Amino acid sequence: MASTLVTGISQLVTCDGEPDDPLGLLRDAAVIAEDGVITWIGPAARAPEADGAIDVEGRCVLPGFVDSHSHLIFAGDRASEFAARMTGTPYDGGGIATTVAATRAASDDELRALLHQRLTAARALGSHTIEIKSGYGLETETEARLLRLAREVTEETTYLGAHVVPSGSDRRDYLDLVTGEMLAACAPHARFVDVFCEPHSPHAFTGEESEEVLRAGIGAGLTPRLHGNQLGYGPGIQLACEMQAASVDHCTFISDADLSALADSRDTTVATLLPGVEFSTRQPYPDARRLLDAGVSVALASDCNPGTCYSSSMPLMIQLAVREMGMTVAEALLAATRGGAAALRRGNIGSITLGAKAHLNVLDAPHYEHLAYQIGVPLVSPITTIEGVNA
Numbered sequence: 001m002a003s004t005l006v007t008g009i010s011q012l013v014t015c016d017g018e019p020d021d022p023l024g025l026l027r028d029a030a031v032i033a034e035d036g037v038i039t040w041i042g043p044a045a046r047a048p049e050a051d052g053a054i055d056v057e058g059r060c061v062l063p064g065f066v067d068s069h070s071h072l073i074f075a076g077d078r079a080s081e082f083a084a085r086m087t088g089t090p091y092d093g094g095g096i097a098t099t100v101a102a103t104r105a106a107s108d109d110e111l112r113a114l115l116h117q118r119l120t121a122a123r124a125l126g127s128h129t130i131e132i133k134s135g136y137g138l139e140t141e142t143e144a145r146l147l148r149l150a151r152e153v154t155e156e157t158t159y160l161g162a163h164v165v166p167s168g169s170d171r172r173d174y175l176d177l178v179t180g181e182m183l184a185a186c187a188p189h190a191r192f193v194d195v196f197c198e199p200h201s202p203h204a205f206t207g208e209e210s211e212e213v214l215r216a217g218i219g220a221g222l223t224p225r226l227h228g229n230q231l232g233y234g235p236g237i238q239l240a241c242e243m244q245a246a247s248v249d250h251c252t253f254i255s256d257a258d259l260s261a262l263a264d265s266r267d268t269t270v271a272t273l274l275p276g277v278e279f280s281t282r283q284p285y286p287d288a289r290r291l292l293d294a295g296v297s298v299a300l301a302s303d304c305n306p307g308t309c310y311s312s313s314m315p316l317m318i319q320l321a322v323r324e325m326g327m328t329v330a331e332a333l334l335a336a337t338r339g340g341a342a343a344l345r346r347g348n349i350g351s352i353t354l355g356a357k358a359h360l361n362v363l364d365a366p367h368y369e370h371l372a373y374q375i376g377v378p379l380v381s382p383i384t385t386i387e388g389v390n391a
């Protein structure tokens with residue numbers, strides 16, 4: 001067992017504070033990790049001896065980001081779809097078919113290489129935990145393959161066979177496949193089941209269809225989560241709350257009834273906001289202020305995918321949340337750490353606390369507010385030299 005002492009911390013942001021200081025800020029603190037787990041937090045002057053030491057030389061230390069929503073495994077290119085959107089073509093999910101064709105045609109090694117390239121980029125910007133969905137196979141063999149490859153790099157895998165109805169398939173036949181043979185092949189490699197519940201897209205699923213998919217997934221031992229209310233008002237948010245989903249993601253269009261359902265479900269269902277999607281689709285941003293003021297549990301995630309947001313940068317999501325969605329820097333940072341952990345139902349990540357994973361980021365600034373203040377600058381990096389740290 002090797003222990004590591006982290007010193008020289010100007011400001012330790014534990015994300016484990018009290019209601020009057022939810023960031024749990026500590027000055028002149030030090031942290032010890034043993035076997036990848038935090039075992040001591042206290043004043044640097046009283047830190048016990050450790051086997052090794054890391055001096056961050058007056059920088060701020062914060063928890064590793066938890067990116068609770070990504071589609072990191074896919075092949076193909078949709079840059080021209082993005083360019084068309086910037087000149088006015090709306091997003092409706094139809095471009096998913098392009099990614100499905102390229103992904104089906106890619107070998108395991110090609111997909112692995114693409115995944116590793118994207119993971120390296122995400123980790124370099126401070127994402128220590130990344131959820132990864134299937135959803136670009138839409139046939140049993142490729143969906144199971146995507147989840148098996150994603151499982152090589154994370155435990156947080158999500159079965160999204162119900163991303164869209166593949167072109168040429170009958171809706172009813174496809175639902176039978178997603179809830180039958182495909183589910184049986186995918187469930188061993190997945191922790192969650194997800195569905196794109198979106199009546200405003202002709203390719204996605206209705207409320208009734210979404211409920212059927214989630215119920216089947218629950219029956220196979222998976223925890224539900226849901227893409228909802230992305231393109232307009234719809235049944236997604238209330239369905240997610242009724243089904244005690246871990247998270248409902250996008251929440252771009254929120255009715256008063258949606259808001260009260262989310263507030264009532266704050267202990268079970270997280271509203272995960274994905275501001276990179278609004279940036280890349282030219283949609284209005286969700287009103288995070290309204291959610292927070294109603295007491296809703298909120299997370300921020302990247303949604304990194306080839307259609308609606310090709311970025312895995314959690315600092316960018318924090319910057320957009322603060323500038324465009326009415327969140328304070330503290331709220332955005334909490335949503336990108338503790339919020340993501342809640343959306344994955346994980347208690348041992350997203351905060352710097354005794355017994356948590358030693359997922360630490362260093363910010364090349366003395367104070368956490370620089371996260372949103374210095375926009376577009378790669379200030380955050382993971383502390384990768386702590387022994388024994390894994391996802």
Ligand SMILES: N=CN[C@@H](CCC(=O)O)C(=O)O
Binds near residue numbers: 095099303306307308
């Ligand atoms: N909206 C559904 N799925 C993805 C986009 C998928 C794509 O366009 O490739 C999302 O979360 O935005």
Ligand SMILES: [Zn+2]
Binds near residue numbers: 070071227305
């Ligand atoms: Zn998504």
